[in-house]
Amino acid sequence: MYFYQDPHLTTSEIAEQLLGYALVHQSDEGTTAGWIVEVEAYLGAEDQAAHTYQHHRTPRVEAMYQAPGHFYIYQLRGHHLINFVTQPVGIGQGVLIRAIEPFQGLGLMQRRRRGQSGYNLTNGPGKMTQAMGIDRQYYGQSVHGDKLYVDFTQKRIPQQITATPRIGIPNSGAWRDKLLRFIVAGNPYVSHRRGPIDPNHGWTDGSKSPPK
DNA sequence: CAATCGATTGGCT
DNA sequence: GCCAATCGATTGC
Numbered sequence: 001m002y003f004y005q006d007p008h009l010t011t012s013e014i015a016e017q018l019l020g021y022a023l024v025h026q027s028d029e030g031t032t033a034g035w036i037v038e039v040e041a042y043l044g045a046e047d048q049a050a051h052t053y054q055h056h057r058t059p060r061v062e063a064m065y066q067a068p069g070h071f072y073i074y075q076l077r078g079h080h081l082i083n084f085v086t087q088p089v090g091i092g093q094g095v096l097i098r099a100i101e102p103f104q105g106l107g108l109m110q111r112r113r114r115g116q117s118g119y120n121l122t123n124g125p126g127k128m129t130q131a132m133g134i135d136r137q138y139y140g141q142s143v144h145g146d147k148l149y150v151d152f153t154q155k156r157i158p159q160q161i162t163a164t165p166r167i168g169i170p171n172s173g174a175w176r177d178k179l180l181r182f183i184v185a186g187n188p189y190v191s192h193r194r195g196p197i198d199p200n201h202g203w204t205d206g207s208k209s210p211p212k
Numbered sequence: 213c214a215a216t217c218g219a220t221t222g223g224c225t
Numbered sequence: 226g227c228c229a230a231t232c233g234a235t236t237g238c
Contacts, residue, residue, distance in 0.1 A: 040230070042230075049230070050230085051230080058223080059224090074222090074230090076222090076231060077221070077231050078222090079220095079221090081230060083230090124232070127232075166230070
């Protein structure tokens, strides 16, 4: 029983709790991994910014209606974006994973990112999937897959979580301004970052590069 | 540093 | 054809 399967938790609560877990991809080219530092909640039928708004149902979004703990992946302007399905079958809510702080496979990430380095490796949903080599082959797959998975055996604890409006959804009425984006405050890999970088990158433990 | 614009890919109308 | 939960370069304050 994983925490995200608790039917009492809202998608926003699950989004916040996903911060600090590691996303891992063991590909043929090598292993890449990083701590989740930025997420957005998409609240389904009510949410004008969600692909499942008004229960919109097409082959593309079908994975969003699966059981919690599956990936919904889609392509936007040539970039892959990855979501974590959060609610029971048929509801259609999920969490967009927008950024990670990488701790494994930095060299491979840099190659996949065509020479980009530093924060630009993974500080955005399209950059992150490119750096990790994530594509549609994982569409509808479990978040406990053999190659691509979220590692729930360890977690870093954010010092502070900040909630902001979501990025890139200008014409979604009242839903544009809702505080559904959650970031690890002070972490440099957060996209569109404002404000100071924390010396510990916003984690409660001191080590910037923890074990594993 | 913030705003703007063009590129570019697959899925839907 | 049309559109998009983006990126990266460029422009302007």
